[in-house]
Amino acid sequence: MKRNRRDFLKLNAAFFAFNPVSFLSKHLCDFSSMFCPHDGLSHYVLFNLAGAPQRWSYDLSLQPLAEMPYSPNEMLVTSFADKTFQSSKEISFENKKVKVDKYLMPHLWSLPINENVLPEGKLSSLLDNAIIIRGCRRGIDGHAINNRRIVAPDPTKPSLTGLIADKSDSNLMVGMTGSEYSPTTTQLGAYRSQRGNPISIINKHAYNYFHELFDNFINEGSSAQAQDEITEAILKKQELMNPSALKNRTKAKKIIALNLNKLKGEYFQRLEKYQKIIKSCQMDRTLEGLTNQRIPGLERERLKKGSGQENFSYFFMKYFFIAEPDIRDTLENMQLLGLAQQFALTEFLLIQNLSNCISIDLPQPENLGFTEGYRLSHFNTKKNNFNKQAKLEPIHYWHEKKFRFDSHNHGLIPHHLYTNIFYYVFTNCLIELRKTLESESPDLFKRSLFHITSEFDREPRYDLMGSEHGYNGQTNTFISGSIKKLNIIGNIYVKSKSSFFPNSGTWGEGAPIKELNGRSLVYGNIATSVSEVMGVPSPTPKDPSLLKLKDGELVTKITELKNINNS
């Protein structure tokens, strides 16, 4: 018995002998940040492209190095052809690329920055601060589940956004809806904090996002806004408040003391700025390969001569075929519901240090100015021609005039035009946000991580009538001042293995990576990467991180970037 007891004590001594290291690192960290492993970046903004739009003309480079194998598909285009289209029959596309650093990126990045953002420069300047990870396999299909898994890869644990919000001493966790989906079916609904920090979800239809968020802190006309010292003293002294409530009260009072009523003006200035940028971007008719030439809709003459050889599917828009004399005119009153408010509020919250975690469901183009078109019911898909009843009909009563990011039934023209105009607007707003953060608060952009992602990528259809869910591929783009140059990692297959169609080309399906012991990327790797960079525990600790902070610089842990030939 005695011997057993002695053994037990010895075992204990041996076990605990290793513990001072962890103990000291844990507790010395509270004395000085010098002893902490690293605190990570401080601000996280998630831009969620809910609906999963195509990314191949934006941040998904399918052939980042010229020598890489690549299998083309007619839908995998990045630009309208560089010529004048006299008639709709002449419309054609190109797969133009632009060299950024050592990588070939889609043509969009060569477009100029809007003059309201910067007097000169190209969109590609944003990529100087970007890391792109492609080919992340989601494993299962479905918008809701994959969108929720963006922040909650393990639904039994607190969400990534919850963990980041918990880390902070700042005040608010803010989510903004914008997509066509209910917030319960996107990452907003998957938010869960360990410490119980609530999320303020701002509805995309809210007239004023500022008021919606800060309503609890603005009490116009109240004589007691500035709580007096005597009341405060009693609240502290007599334990009418518990300690954490007192802390939160102090934070709330700090927000009240900001005098938000006065800051409202600042918010509206920011809002006006973004509204101007967005309007100017969507009205720009000089964007090469996008809006610098007339894009004629389907003409009546072509219907009569219709034969199986014509590309009517180019003009397909879910329930009708576009017949506008110039399709660019539909952009005039295009609405990106809430986008300006989303950026204005994000900028305001970051600059005022009111939130360290903001997640945004981005809006899709709505209120497109379609006037007339041809009904789908008058089109014979098998013969690829229109029947005799086909005639030009007004569109207003047929269906909503919006372009869905989940573009199953959108032909090549709307697919290309509306996603790219959205990306153009969005990138300009991002560049404006970067500019403001850099100029108004030193180091803030360096301490921030912007994460652009969606449920999954898209697989192009062979018949040019849209794209399907490419749930075995997903692109994650990270933007931060801590990133010093563009880096792209991740392997994809040249020919899709598990596709809807036999010949969908190289669209971004994730392929095995040698540096990960032959495993393909999964979202757990992305979640751990974000956790590591933000200095919070990972919800998926078994999947290794792909990113690290090295001497304050955000770099990738792996370098593999291949198109794997599987034919």
Place this chain on the structure above:
Amino acid sequence: MKKTKTLVLFFLFLNGVPSNSKNDQVEHFRLGDRIYLTRTLKGIFGKASEPIINQGIFNQFHIFGAPCDPYSQHLKPTEKGYSAEGGYQRCHNKFFLEYRTPILIPSSPLRSGAMIKTCEQLVDCSDCLEHALKKAQVEKNAFNISKGGKKLYRLFYPFRSEEEWENLLRSFKENQNYWDPKKTLRLFCISEGWQTL
């Protein structure tokens, strides 16, 4: 042997020290949900307070907690048609988010902000203030912190001991002339002690 024992005890002691890591902080007390708060405050401030409390507390399910119950909703025929009935439990707005809200949500700056604003609005509403004073049987014009303060204290803290009130009173007496019914009510309303379950 003695040395080993000392060493073991020392390390056992070290590991017993709680960590201050921010991510480990989870609150162990429970705060009342929006239904509890709404009912309590409406009881104190009367019918006139309903719009303020509904706006400031009851509709803010994401801050105060308590999901709604879609099954407790029913339609009641009225002269103008049907109206949704079902009391506090029924789903009022933002249906999906409201029924998925957690049962209990701990303290947060949002909650503090909402309480400060709502309590200020309540004491600024003359009918609400009057109702509370009437309920506590406090004379507005002859307010005395020792007697009147205690009655107002009992509105929010009916079960606290006499000793606790005496302690509180000592602090009140440091600035005796400062306190009027409005300021006293506001203080008790904002305090979180009565919200703790």
